[in-house]
Amino acid sequence: MPVLDLAALPQLSRAERLTALDDWLSGLLADALSATPRSARRRGAPPTGPVEAGIALVAVGSLGRREPPPHGDLDLVLVHDGRPEIAALADALWYPVWDAKLRLDHSVRTIAEAVAVAGDDVKAGLGLLDARHVAGDPEVTAALRAATLGSWRQHASRLLPQLRDLRRARGRQVGELGFLLEPDLKEAYGGLREGQVLRALAAAQLADEPPADAGEAYTFLLDARDALQRATGRASDVLVRQEQRGVAEALGLADDDALLRRVSLAGRRLAFVADETWRRVDAALVRRPRGRYRRVRREPLAEGLVRQGDEVVLARDARPAADPGLVLRGAAAAARADLLLSPYTLKVLAVHAPPLPEPWPPEVRWSFLRLLASGRSAVPVLEQLDQEGLLARMLPEWDRVRSMPQRHPWHRFTVDRHLVESAAAAAELTRDVDRPDLLLVGALLHDIGKGWPGDHTEVGVVLVRDIAARMGFSPPDVETLVEMVRHHLLLPDVATRRDLEDPLTVDRVVEAIGRDAALLQLLHALAQADGAATSASAWSPWKAHLVAALVARVAARLGSAPVPDPVLEPTEPQVTAPAPVIPGPTEPVTVGVEDVLDGQQITIGAADRPGLFSVCAGVLALNQLDVRAARVSVEHGHGTLVFAVRPRFGRPPVPEILADGVRAALEGTLPLADRLRQREHDYSQDRPAGRPPRISWFDAEATGATGLVEVRAADRAGLLYRLTAALADAGLDVGSATVETLGADAVDAFYVADPGGAPIAPQQRERAERALVAAARGDAPDPAALGAVEA
Template sequence: MSWRDAKQRLLQQFAQQSPSTARVQALLKALAAQADAALLALWQAASLPAQACLVAVGGFGRGELFPSSDVDVLVLLPSDVDAHMPGPLRDSLEAFISACWDAGLEIGSSVRTLPECLIEARKDLTVQTSLLEARRLAGPPKVFQAFTQAVGAAVDAPTFLRGKLLEMQQRHTKFEDTPYALEPNCKESPGGLRDLQVLMWIARGAGLGASWGELARAGLISALEARHLQRNEATLKLIRCLLHAQAGRREDRLVFDLQAAVAQRLGLKAQGTVRASELLMRRYYWAAKAVTQLNQILMLNLQERIQGVAEAAVRPLNPRFQDRAGLIDVVDEDLFQREPGAILETFVLYATVAGLKGLSSRTLRALYNARGVMDARWRSDARNREQFMTLLRAPQGQTHALRLMNQTSVLGRYLWAFRAIVGQMQHDLFHVYTVDQHILMVVRNMRRFFIPEHAHEYPFCSQLAAQFDAPALLLIAALFHDIGKGRGGDHSQIGGIEARRFARAHKLSKADAELVEFLVRKHLRLSQVAQKEDLSDPEVVAAFAREVGDARRLTALYLLTVADIRGTSPKVWNAWKGKLLEDCYRLTLRHLGGAPIKHEAEIEARRQEARQLLALRSALPDTEAPLWATLQLSYFARHEASELAWHARELWRHVGQLAGAVVRARPSPVGEGLQVLVYARDVPDLFARICGYFDGAGFNILDAKVHTTRDGVALDTFQVLSGDVGALQRDLVPLVEQKLALALAQTGPLPEPRRARLSRRVKSFPYTPRVSLRPDERAQAWVLSLSASDRAGLLYAIARVLARHRINLQLAKISTLGERVEDSFLVNGAALQNPREQLVIESELLDALALPG
């Protein structure tokens, strides 16, 4: 039977069986054995020297072969073969390698003599590593034995250890040092198979063992740890094998497209609101987390065994702990079994004692073995609660300590509600981290507000944080703000209940407990008001101020909101969003301070400031008068003084004698992007044509302020961001001014929205579109709210529907949250007065929001 047929038969048999770790291990061995047989047959048919050896190296050398992995082989030639290989030998080698490929064996081959192997191994750590796992397939055993002895003798264990550690650190950095990526690589990511292989390579290179059992017998790990390593390695192998089988190619990433298929193959079924793919990822994350913990223990033991630790590097910290070369070391390995209260003390020391950089292998092992004592009784122990509050109130180190507590599974065992969200994915097209990683990212962001060295990152937040009296309360709110996710229902309210329980158990004062619960329950509210409601309306600000209650709560909520948004995804935060939040904070603070906004006085002050700005730019007196006479109060309420002055300076000569659309642009005064002004005759499809241009030109619209003058002219201002990251914003100004004016001069039907490829994440986790149309509080206009998965041309598609029904826009709030949009529009139009017409509009909007195909 040919290799192709044999491989296909094995894979078909596996596909017909219920997958298990034992069956996967058998499959990997069987595939390797079939590859061995095919190679041996081809080798015997080749005219190669009798002293030559065929050697399996790399992963194939371990006697395992994943369905789509390469077959790595070394042709080991006799040492007396001339560097310039004789022609017949070269022809035989080329024929052998070609025959392998013709047979379907995708081999990675090298041809070397023993001296050449040693030279290459000295130059390249990867070559040296692959040779350590060599396995003879054909050729004289004595030749192979001499080869393995020479390769082993050439390994300098300390140098090899240092090189593999550096490689591992570099690889972990590439994957952001976390096993919790939403599409992890089950081979290369932290906690993946490669981490286990690195441990075995180092052990082999030092002659300490070639299996988990041998390492246990050598005293490097316990028998329990060896079993756990073997079990989690088997889980990762099972997932990787299923990925190869489902993809039909080499695919080591748990990509969104394959997660559901792999989950189904494993027989996982949705449980309530929890998807089958989510159960798969939870299984993977727990395995990867265990591998990460055990990797730390074994790696530290290997370092000590290979490099040694000088006794001078050990100093006592207290009767229970010592500093061992910068690592916290338990004096007695049974410490946590005898004194469970010392568990949290470990992390308090880590946060508060300068110079400590981690935990020793003995401490990590003691924590791993103490999971049984971290029970309900331990959680309710008053001394442990005091220790945890000591950690949160420490002047520094909380972020590193909490992350280490999560890595060692202590955080989830102390905060039982936290344990439920470890490794939990978030299918909201907004967060790019699992829930526990997002929470710890928010804690990190919050801590940075209080660190002077980071004041340049968030100047306003750092200024507010410096005046806040209880940073620990903000950290507690950060820990609990999303802890209710995955339970069904409103996670904010569930989190509020958990926060109240924590506050009661940890004896927070009534005022502090109420603040923490308020922050958790309302952690989304400031963002909603700032990004979806009209801040120029004093009633909106007044209502939010009543909801918040006082300035301390408002400041705490603002800090938590910024930390939260910054901890969701690198794509979500931008300067415009920051400005909206800060504007909302300042307006609300003024109202809470007993100085509610006096609308007319505020507008007059803004006008006066705009006149001063015009004078500074040498504008003629009363430059603003022609334009301002055509505008209503809402225009002045929604624009800052600098915008009023810019509009007046650019448009005064066009008032009353508008020939065609006037388009002006400038680099945005708020961070990146452009601010674009459009002054044109108001027609029903104007907004749609503007959106169509920005869509076609690759701009994202961040905000739109839409006004119509008393003489029927539209005055619209847009904040836009170019999709071309490398483009200089100032260079785009003349292009936008010219091209947008030309687009607005076009007549005829609106063109169809452009169709672009959907991201894999949007396709895998589509967001159900939602449309809400309701009267505003004064019943003078309608509030249109839309939610959908983001894609190119979406806003233009929405604008086309509104134009078709002659719906007028007064205000647009555009909010992109990762790959989800949450847009709000203030609209009016005759069609909205007809209930039947309303239903048609809502139906067409849902069609526009729906994903194609």
């Protein structure tokens, strides 16, 4: 029996691994033929020399494509001419493979059986297109390949739509390779499977062979998968976060971000070529009515451009080399008509289009704005320009953000696609602003600084000043775009982390943007577009409500709008349950629940006492309610706490349960700390990360004796409870709080004050900081470390 060195196999190159496997399998077939009893052989068909006629071992799948991964399956078909001893021969062949601990996907078929299966099963047909002779009678393999290819072409009109739907469904399930932080290199849309599909479409004679750059992208993904499987020692196609650095080093790349960017570029190229190819295939599969051929109607769209079928092509009198505005004019015409530029037109423009003059002529800038204003239909057109290098030719800064990964889990897209999606979302808001042109350009460029080292906002301000001037905007418009980039995070940050009822919060925004109502209008629309292009988690209805409330208050300060209602007041509240009154030891505890935008508003009333805020926050956390904002008011010894919450698992809060929990916690019969610690143990997603918490005081935003402290820490069960308990232990009262969760991190801001009304002393601030750090880490507060707190 031939010997295969399994330990050395994964370390070989693909070509060496292929040779070793082929030689080993050839030997196994020869041994199997020798071991099969001659009496079981069909009479009249003895072995003819070294090869027995009528039997062939054929590789399909990755082995058939000459791409065996280090720890992949062996996909083998034993093809025969109908002999009765084939079962014994197959057993003699497969058992040594199993004994070698290799995973085997095997079948035994005649040529007619294989072709019948391929004609009914699109996956089987796709695999047989990669059939490659390994051992045995080569004429059998050649006959199988010819029959399979003929059947594939014959049934293309039925099989290819199934294959298209299969890949699109898989892409929806797994995601697009170009935008995943932990991509499936094989099954994600744009992955290795796309390269195999492209070859299958070419085999059906309905598409050309994939272009060379698509082949290069495919080869890189193969190299990445090989490096991944060597690193993990198993058959894995998912490039998980912890393996990315090692894979990057194996491929000679600078770091894991460089790896993810190369994977994204490769995946987007394969996806783009696949999309273009499927459009051609779909058009070819449409059955034309019988009769004389009719010429496709050509409809003029713009100067030098016509619509031909479902594409935009160059007119006969177009002069690409002498018309600098033709690229953007064509892109705008295509997007406005919800079409795409034809691949040939793109190639011609990429080769012949001259550089744009600087500054851009008004008609060129107008075409660019028309393209962006097309909204969703502009996204695929911009992707066409990007894939052909035309977008970076117009905006050289674009190359630095192409396929740049964003590690934050909120982000669905790479930086460049996020910018395009932001512009598409901004197109829906152009009627809400006085300068829609500035909104569209600002949305497209607000994160352009992420391609350079340093703070992306500061870098973006410098870049946008140059880009806007190059586009031909007037100096005042350039400054407005610069201010949009400078402050594009201002409204969301302030709205979600500061008390909107505090006048200093509004002062901060006015100080930043001046008394420019038009800029406020643009920043509000930009915040909406940016959030919508990030993810639903990043721009929830509640966050949108907070930003709108902040904008209303700033507008009122500027004199362009009436003073709005308090933020925590619900819009058209619907009381879901009465506020129960549960008798306590001294005073009743009342709990009311109302439906508000994107969640519920919970109002808790009880006798004021130190730590009341913390107790209520702990009870809410114990009931799986995420707090997003809170406010406390005390009058005549009675505390009223209003919380904006959202159920973590979709179950609405029950007033009776909450009231009972608050009462039990106040009486000391509910061990909140122990229960929350157990909950954190039960839910692994709530476990904190290793980064230390950060405590910041904002004296400039404090009011009188009230201080503002912000805590950035790993999110965990009961974090708000622990933080407010720590502040109470440090002798500080919490007046209001805003809470925001950014992926695995939480940003909690508290307005605190000394109960006696005195300014917060430095020693008290130090005690509070130590207590907050301990609470954020999950450590129990140490009264000795905090110091004695006078009653």
